[in-house]
Amino acid sequence: MRGLYGHLQIPSKQAFLFMQDFAAGAGPSKLKARTGEPRRETTTVHRNGRTLDVDVYTPEGTPRGGLVLIPGVAPQGKDDPRMVALAGTFARSGLSVVVPDLVTLRQLVVLPEHYRDVVAAFQYLHGREDLCPGGRAGIAGLSFAMGPGLLAALDPTIRDHVRFLFCVGGYHGILATMGFATTGTFRTGSEPWQRLEPDTYARWVLCSCLLDHVPHEPSRRAMRTIVDRRIADGRAVIEDLVAELTDPGAVALYELVTNDDREQVLALYQRLSQPMRDALQAMDLSGRDLSGLKARLILIHGYEDILIPYTESLDLYRRAGGRHRLYLIHGLGHVTLKKPGPLDAWALLSSVTAMLRELER
Numbered sequence: 001m002r003g004l005y006g007h008l009q010i011p012s013k014q015a016f017l018f019m020q021d022f023a024a025g026a027g028p029s030k031l032k033a034r035t036g037e038p039r040r041e042t043t044t045v046h047r048n049g050r051t052l053d054v055d056v057y058t059p060e061g062t063p064r065g066g067l068v069l070i071p072g073v074a075p076q077g078k079d080d081p082r083m084v085a086l087a088g089t090f091a092r093s094g095l096s097v098v099v100p101d102l103v104t105l106r107q108l109v110v111l112p113e114h115y116r117d118v119v120a121a122f123q124y125l126h127g128r129e130d131l132c133p134g135g136r137a138g139i140a141g142l143s144f145a146m147g148p149g150l151l152a153a154l155d156p157t158i159r160d161h162v163r164f165l166f167c168v169g170g171y172h173g174i175l176a177t178m179g180f181a182t183t184g185t186f187r188t189g190s191e192p193w194q195r196l197e198p199d200t201y202a203r204w205v206l207c208s209c210l211l212d213h214v215p216h217e218p219s220r221r222a223m224r225t226i227v228d229r230r231i232a233d234g235r236a237v238i239e240d241l242v243a244e245l246t247d248p249g250a251v252a253l254y255e256l257v258t259n260d261d262r263e264q265v266l267a268l269y270q271r272l273s274q275p276m277r278d279a280l281q282a283m284d285l286s287g288r289d290l291s292g293l294k295a296r297l298i299l300i301h302g303y304e305d306i307l308i309p310y311t312e313s314l315d316l317y318r319r320a321g322g323r324h325r326l327y328l329i330h331g332l333g334h335v336t337l338k339k340p341g342p343l344d345a346w347a348l349l350s351s352v353t354a355m356l357r358e359l360e361r
Contacts, residue, residue: 007325011349014093018352019345021089023337026081031092036060038091040084045100047120048157053101054121057091058131064094065136065163065359066125068152070118070145071099072335073205077106082335090140093356096131098124102148108208108231110144112282115151122158136359138164138295142335143308144205146170147283153295154288162295164358166351169301169334171308172316173286178206179265182257186309188318193262194309199334200234202307207257209283213275216247223250249273290320296358297324300351302332327351 021031038057045054055078069087071078078084078099087097100121102114122139125132139162141149146167153162171177180186181202187193204227211227214220222244229236245251253276256268269277281287297320301313310328317326327347331340340348 007327007350007354008346009350009353011346012353012356014356015349015352018089018093018356019348021092022086025085031089035092038088038097040087045120045124047123048116050117050120052117052120054124055087055097055099055101056131057087057097057099059091059094059096061094063096063131063133064356065134065138066096066098066128066132067137067166068118068121068125068139069097069099070114070139070141070149071102071105072142073105073108073110073144075106075108077101077103095359096125096128098122098131105145108205108227109212110147110205110209110283112147112151112279114148115155118148118152119155119158122152122162126158126161135161136163138162138166138355138358140166140168141170142167143169144171147285150285150288150293154290154292156292159292159294163361164298164355165295166298166355167300167313168332169305169308170299170313170316171285172312172319174280174284175265175269176286176315177202177308177312178256178269178280179262180309181206181307183260183262183265184306185262186311188311188314194311196304196306196309199306201231203257204231206280207253210253210272210276210279213273213279214247214250214253216250219245219247219250223254226254249276252276285316286319293320296354298327298351298354298358299325300327300329300332300348302334303328303330304332304338305334307334325351325354 017031021029040057071083074080078101090097098121139149153165184195184198185193208227222241226238226241252271299313301310303310329344329347331338331344
């Protein structure tokens with residue numbers, strides 16, 4: 001498969017330093033020893049009617065380019081220690097990094113319109129010659145942040161300026177992602193079904209995204225508490241709250257996210273209210289027209305990912321066309337590095353090398 005071997009490159013020295021620093025997290029590394037701590041400051045961006053706070057990380061010396069780094073779906077958002085460490089690694093590698101504060105992501109809600117905030121953040125970055133010399137800039141997103149990142153890269157106002165979209169553990173089809181989150185089953189094309197025991201976090205995040213479409217307030221409140229309990233503890237007792245779900249839409253949503261039968265996923269999805277189905281379809285990438293995409297996709301996904309299966313990145317890569325890059329890796333969880341073997345480490349280094357080279361052209 002070309003995605004496994006065709007995109008391997010001779011890794012750059014900077015890629016080695018990047019990966020070592022990434023693996024070290026907040027701990028010591030050669031890159032930290034060789035560079036000063038990036039400066040981090042918060043500012044407010046006003047672009048195209050959007051107002052949002054962003055953190056700006058600036059490296060020592062003249063930046064080689066810029067990056068909009070989209071935070072993941074986590075309560076601490078841009079202040080999550082993992083996000084801060086990753087932004088620091090990019091900055092120590094010579095990039096100016098802009099991290100937008102997407103408030104609802106901190107509330108575990110992914111909204112299609114997030115891409116407009118990503119566009120605004122990119123316009124701010126691209127317009128700062130001191131941060132982004134020569135307009136050399138890209139976008140990076142982890143997990144569900146892949147969606148807003150891709151939609152932003154397709155936006156006509158910035159698509160000619162986005163050089164790359166660097167994605168780790170992203171998704172493609174929202175129904176397939178929901179099916180895996182609930183049943184653990186996945187496949188690509190007509191290949192045989194596979195199964196992994198899924199992390200339940202993804203199902204409750206997707207559930208959280210739809211709660212505003214439950215019109216009955218007591219049922220919505222009960223569902224919110226169910227989500228909060230199960231995110232905190234995947235085996236938490238919720239039977240007392242299930243009894244309070246009297247709204248048909250809430251019941252349909254609960255039955256979908258607690259289903260474990262692959263054969264029932266589509267039927268349960270179709271029982272959702274129209275606003276819920278519309279919200280999920282707005283997040284879906286599988287039906288998006290990619291013909292206007294100018295950015296090069298650099299997709300990284302772990303075979304052992306138990307939140308979003310690797311076949312999601314594989315499907316997107318196959319649909320996007322041959323100029324993009326795919327790295328499927330053992331030893332990578334969802335967005336957490338474990339113990340990759342030699343070939344997998346080479347693939348990771350190649351992905352970083354490919355990203356940095358996009359800033360040189």
